[in-house]
Amino acid sequence: EDKVVQSPLSLVVHEGDTVTLNCSYEVTNFRSLLWYKQEKKAPTFLFMLTSSGIEKKSGRLSSILDKKELFSILNITATQTGDSAVYLCAVQWGGGADGLTFGKGTHLIIQP
Amino acid sequence: DGGITQSPKYLFRKEGQNVTLSCEQNLNHDAMYWYRQDPGQGLRLIYYSQIVNDFQKGDIAEGYSVSREKKESFPLTVTSAQKNPTAFYLCASSILPGTDTQYFGPGTRLTVL
Numbered sequence: 261e262d263k264v265v266q267s268p269l270s271l272v273v274h275e276g277d278t279v280t281l282n283c284s285y286e287v288t289n290f291r292s293l294l295w296y297k298q299e300k301k302a303p304t305f306l307f308m309l310t311s312s313g314i315e316k317k318s319g320r321l322s323s324i325l326d327k328k329e330l331f332s333i334l335n336i337t338a339t340q341t342g343d344s345a346v347y348l349c350a351v352q353w354g355g356g357a358d359g360l361t362f363g364k365g366t367h368l369i370i371q372p
Numbered sequence: 373d374g375g376i377t378q379s380p381k382y383l384f385r386k387e388g389q390n391v392t393l394s395c396e397q398n399l400n401h402d403a404m405y406w407y408r409q410d411p412g413q414g415l416r417l418i419y420y421s422q423i424v425n426d427f428q429k430g431d432i433a434e435g436y437s438v439s440r441e442k443k444e445s446f447p448l449t450v451t452s453a454q455k456n457p458t459a460f461y462l463c464a465s466s467i468l469p470g471t472d473t474q475y476f477g478p479g480t481r482l483t484v485l
Contacts, residue, residue: 296415298474303415346474362476 263287264351266363274371277339281366283349284331293325293332296348298365303348306334339370375399376477378463383482385450385457393448393480395463404446405464405474408432415462421446450482458484 263286273279285293292310296303307316309325309332316323320339325332336343346365353361376397385391395404403422407415417430421440435454440446446465450457460481464474 303474305415361478364475 264349264361264363266347266349266366268366269364270367270369272369272371273339275339275341277370278335278337279339279368281334281336281347281349281368282331283334283363285349285351285361286330287351287353287361289353290327291352294350294352295323295332295334296350298346298348306347336368341370341372344368344370376463376465376475378461378477378480380480381478383480384485385482386485388452390449390451391482393450393461393463393482395446395448395477397444397446397463397465397475397477399465399467399475400443401465401467401475402443403466403468404440405466406430406436406438406446406448407462407464409460409462409479418448418461457482 265284267282271279292308294308295306297306306321307323309316309323312325312327320337323332323334332349334347346367348365349363351361376395379394383391403420405420406418408418409415416432418432418436419427419430419438421427424440424443427438427440435451437449437451438446446463448461460479462479463477466474
């Protein structure tokens with residue numbers, strides 16, 4: 261059965277701290293890994309990763325994929341209270357018809 | 373095991389036909405959601421329901437319809453009016469409406485032939 265496991269499930273840090281969120285996966289015919297930020301509405305797309313070892317950056321957020329060890333990390337530096345959200349990892353898989361499996365998410369709380 | 377189930381996993385339909393996608397949850401969640409995902413895009417909200425017998429349109433409701441007759445079930449009908457129905461459809465639920473943790477089902481891949 262395909263699996264996507266995120267850790268930690270919840271995390272509380274102070275503003276200015278750096279956080280690292282983890283996502284490991286076991287899927288058949290891996291195609292890509294996606295990170296989303298979810299607040300009180302539909303998840304917002306952050307990154308799509310398809311190649312190992314290539315870091316993607318957007319402002320204070322960055323992410324990298326390791327296809328050999330089957331995991332990805334999402335880093336957030338100089339955290340702000342607006343970073344508080346649930347961060348979802350999803351893996352796209354499949355041959356002709358693709359699927360998308362989500363992890364349970366990491367609930368990140370940034371305290372002032 | 374508590375969770376969300378969607379069926380079928382893969383669905384093919386001919387142009388002009390309506391088709392209904394199933395979503396069931398046994399998490400006792402009040403709120404349920406339907407999303408659509410297209411290649412290279414993020415999730416887009418189709419419909420959501422905060423409570424039984426009530427539902428609201430999301431960002432791309434045209435060509436879709438839903439019902440919420442039972443708390444655990446939120447079926448989505450893709451009608452022939454939906455101009456581009458081929459996509460991956462995800463159902464989600466949350467404990468209360470507006471809470472930030474949504475739990476996702478495994479999805480249904482719909483292909484229109």
